[in-house]
Amino acid sequence: MTLEAKIPAGPLENKWDKHRFDLKLENPSNRRKFNIIVVGTGLAGSSASATLAELGYNVKTFCIQDSPRRAHSIAAQGGINAAKNYQNDGDSIWRLFYDTIKGGDFRSREANVYRLAQISNHIIDQCVAQGVPFARDYGGLLTNRSFGGAQVSRTFYSRGQTGQQLLLGAYRALSRQVASGKVTLHPRRDILDLVLVDGKARGVVARNLISGEIECHSAHAVILATGGYANVFFLSTNAMASNVSAIFRAYRKGAFFANPCFTQIHPTCIPVHGDYQSKLTLMSESLRNDGRVWVPKRPGDKRPPHQIPGPERDYFLETKYPSFGNLVPRDVASRNVKDQCDQGKGVGETGRAVYLDFADSIKMEGKDSIAQKYGNLFQMYEKITAQNPYETPMMIYPAVHYTMGGLWVDYDLMTTIPGLFAIGEANFSDHGANRLGASALMQGLADGYFIISNSIGGYLAGAHLNDVATDHGAFRSAAQDSLDRIRRLLAIRGKRTIDDFHKELGKIMWEYCGMSRNEAGLAKARQLVHTLKAEFWDNVIVPGTNEEFNQSLEKAGRVADFFEFAELMLSDALARRESCGCHFNENYQTEDNEALRDDENFCHAAAWEFEAEGKEPKYHQELLAFENVVLTQRSYK
Numbered sequence: 302m303t304l305e306a307k308i309p310a311g312p313l314e315n316k317w318d319k320h321r322f323d324l325k326l327e328n329p330s331n332r333r334k335f336n337i338i339v340v341g342t343g344l345a346g347s348s349a350s351a352t353l354a355e356l357g358y359n360v361k362t363f364c365i366q367d368s369p370r371r372a373h374s375i376a377a378q379g380g381i382n383a384a385k386n387y388q389n390d391g392d393s394i395w396r397l398f399y400d401t402i403k404g405g406d407f408r409s410r411e412a413n414v415y416r417l418a419q420i421s422n423h424i425i426d427q428c429v430a431q432g433v434p435f436a437r438d439y440g441g442l443l444t445n446r447s448f449g450g451a452q453v454s455r456t457f458y459s460r461g462q463t464g465q466q467l468l469l470g471a472y473r474a475l476s477r478q479v480a481s482g483k484v485t486l487h488p489r490r491d492i493l494d495l496v497l498v499d500g501k502a503r504g505v506v507a508r509n510l511i512s513g514e515i516e517c518h519s520a521h522a523v524i525l526a527t528g529g530y531a532n533v534f535f536l537s538t539n540a541m542a543s544n545v546s547a548i549f550r551a552y553r554k555g556a557f558f559a560n561p562c563f564t565q566i567h568p569t570c571i572p573v574h575g576d577y578q579s580k581l582t583l584m585s586e587s588l589r590n591d592g593r594v595w596v597p598k599r600p601g602d603k604r605p606p607h608q609i610p611g612p613e614r615d616y617f618l619e620t621k622y623p624s625f626g627n628l629v630p631r632d633v634a635s636r637n638v639k640d641q642c643d644q645g646k647g648v649g650e651t652g653r654a655v656y657l658d659f660a661d662s663i664k665m666e667g668k669d670s671i672a673q674k675y676g677n678l679f680q681m682y683e684k685i686t687a688q689n690p691y692e693t694p695m696m697i698y699p700a701v702h703y704t705m706g707g708l709w710v711d712y713d714l715m716t717t718i719p720g721l722f723a724i725g726e727a728n729f730s731d732h733g734a735n736r737l738g739a740s741a742l743m744q745g746l747a748d749g750y751f752i753i754s755n756s757i758g759g760y761l762a763g764a765h766l767n768d769v770a771t772d773h774g775a776f777r778s779a780a781q782d783s784l785d786r787i788r789r790l791l792a793i794r795g796k797r798t799i800d801d802f803h804k805e806l807g808k809i810m811w812e813y814c815g816m817s818r819n820e821a822g823l824a825k826a827r828q829l830v831h832t833l834k835a836e837f838w839d840n841v842i843v844p845g846t847n848e849e850f851n852q853s854l855e856k857a858g859r860v861a862d863f864f865e866f867a868e869l870m871l872s873d874a875l876a877r878r879e880s881c882g883c884h885f886n887e888n889y890q891t892e893d894n895e896a897l898r899d900d901e902n903f904c905h906a907a908a909w910e911f912e913a914e915g916k917e918p919k920y921h922q923e924l925l926a927f928e929n930v931v932l933t934q935r936s937y938k
């Protein structure tokens with residue numbers, strides 16, 4: 302199979318307009334004949350459900366949580382990018398496009414990223430119209446702050462609760478459609494499989510998480526908006542329920558998985574402080590607007606921060622990257638933080654932390670101004686660490702945060718399975734090898750509010766689909782497969798807990814496929830994962846039964862998928878014999894220890910095709926053509 306990205310011809314600026322004009326339209330009275338399944342109620346899923354229902358389609362929306370409002374998107378803190386240029390500081394659609402392409406180390410599609418930058422401004426208008434309370438300046442205009450990898454201020458925010466406020470906006474739009482009967486909500490459902498009929502996506506198998514009942518749902522098209530899979534590392538900043546299962550099941554049914562090894566490590570998280578921790582907490586990147594990152598110059602210096610005078614401090618990001626300073630992109634900041642700690646300059650009990658210090662900003666602007674911008678984040682930090690960041694610097698260390706990989710999609714956001722679409726963090730998206738801060742919310746809402754509504758109409762108008770009932774053989778056999786897998790998990794009755802296996806898997810992935818990798822380590826990790834996976838299927842204990850509310854069973858299914866997925870990640874990391882963005886292979890680096898790309902051999906998205914159980918997946922390449930930007934060595938100096 303050859304990958305066809307279906308990028309429209311013509312100048313970059315006109316591609317999206319032209320494409321929308323070229324797409325077949327479904328007339329409004331016909332739309333009510335189509336049923337669409339949307340899995341996920343984060344920003345991508347909620348916005349897509351609301352928009353498609355508003356257009357007249359019948360939408361069935363699924364999520365794991367008891368309410369759509371509990372999707373992981375609610376945790377997003379810092380903000381959402383848009384090229385409004387209210388500040389007049391030189392921003393433009395082109396600059397947002399360029400920063401994003403460069404930020405991703407030239408491993409994303411020009412056409413998609415340009416469209417994202419174009420749509421960014423419409424997102425802000427739509428959200429403001431919904432009543433999202435973005436911060437404003439003294440004159441009433443929406444105000445902005447800066448995020449990494451940009452020299453302009455283009456990030457719109459609602460204190461440290463931007464995701465929550467955006468999701469409440471999308472949820473209001475969704476609730477309106479629920480009330481009008483166009484959206485049927487199915488909370489507390491776990492999607493276990495995708496159902497294909499005649500090679501097209503026609504439905505899903507779901508487990509009712511309260512009763513354990515296995516349900517089948519059919520539709521004319523399926524959209525997966527199931528978020529990211531960073532929890533393959535066990536410890537991450539993601540919500541506990543974030544998982545890979547739905548997209549991994551789709552991969553096993555024929556949807557290609559792109560760039561699975563591109564994982565974002567965020568530099569500003571609260572450091573790990575014990576072996577019994579199950580979650581890590583992000584301290585928003587926005588804090589690097591006012592916080593200064595430093596370590597003591599002398600390795601092993603254990604004095605408390607206030608006893609270390611200015612000249613004995615190393616503000617290493619400011620010195621090494623004078624143009625961007627503390628606001629270098631996340632991959633660059635993370636690697637530098639690790640490097641300082643590896644040199645013995647790390648602080649805190651474990652030596653795996655650096656300071657993020659607000660003393661200078663408080664002196665300059667006053668405590669009230671800092672509290673206004675970051676009050677809730679400071680409060681959160683104090684609650685977790687029992688230290689007051691107004692008085693003593695925060696301690697931070699990088700942690701797994703976001704996944705740039707996901708299901709491969711074409712320009713219409715359709716996967717390699719006709720009728721199966723992937724949006725938001727679940728697709729391999731527009732962020733290339735490294736996502737810039739505040740770009741995930743932008744992409745999720747661009748996909749959900751503005752792109753999918755056009756592209757799915759084009760698909761349905763040309764697809765000639767009959768109705769399929771859920772007693773069709775394809776549904777019955779997919780439901781039986783799901784049930785068999787559940788019974789197999791319950792029958793093991795071994796001795797090790799699910800979390801115990803998950804934690805060990807996470808440690809292997811962090812050690813060998815985390816902030817930096819090398820070929821020997823990746824090969825070793827493959828062996829370790831393979832052995833641990835076999836032990837999981839032999840020795841895990843899953844208590845309870847299927848016919849009840851059983852969170853252990855839920856978790857077991859997800860961890861089983863993480864095992865298989867980890868193998869795919871490692872294959873991808875091994876195949877990419879270069880360094881780019883977050884994929885830092887120690888064998889490929891510049892003299893200054895920056896990522897060294899190999900554009901001749903790896904200027905592509907790697908897309909993996911499932912072959913068969915126990916067989917190596919097949920490696921495909923979507924070559925990336927750059928017609929509008931020049932590929933350069935990324936520099937933030």
Ligand SMILES: Cc1cc2nc3c(=O)[nH]c(=O)nc-3n(C[C@H](O)[C@H](O)[C@H](O)COP(=O)(O)OP(=O)(O)OC[C@H]3O[C@@H](n4cnc5c(N)ncnc54)[C@H](O)[C@@H]3O)c2cc1C
Binds near residue numbers: 540
């Ligand atoms: C702590 C934190 C802070 C962040 N801050 C920012 C920020 O300031 N700016 C920014 O741009 N980005 C930020 N991000 C990233 C951003 O929040 C996410 O990328 C984005 O919210 C993902 O949205 P989504 O709609 O794709 O998925 P999610 O919000 O993760 O939603 C996934 C949905 O899918 C459902 N689901 C998943 N699997 C299944 C299944 N098997 N069956 C049924 N339903 C399923 C879930 O129930 C949920 O409803 C942050 C991330 C973290 C972790």
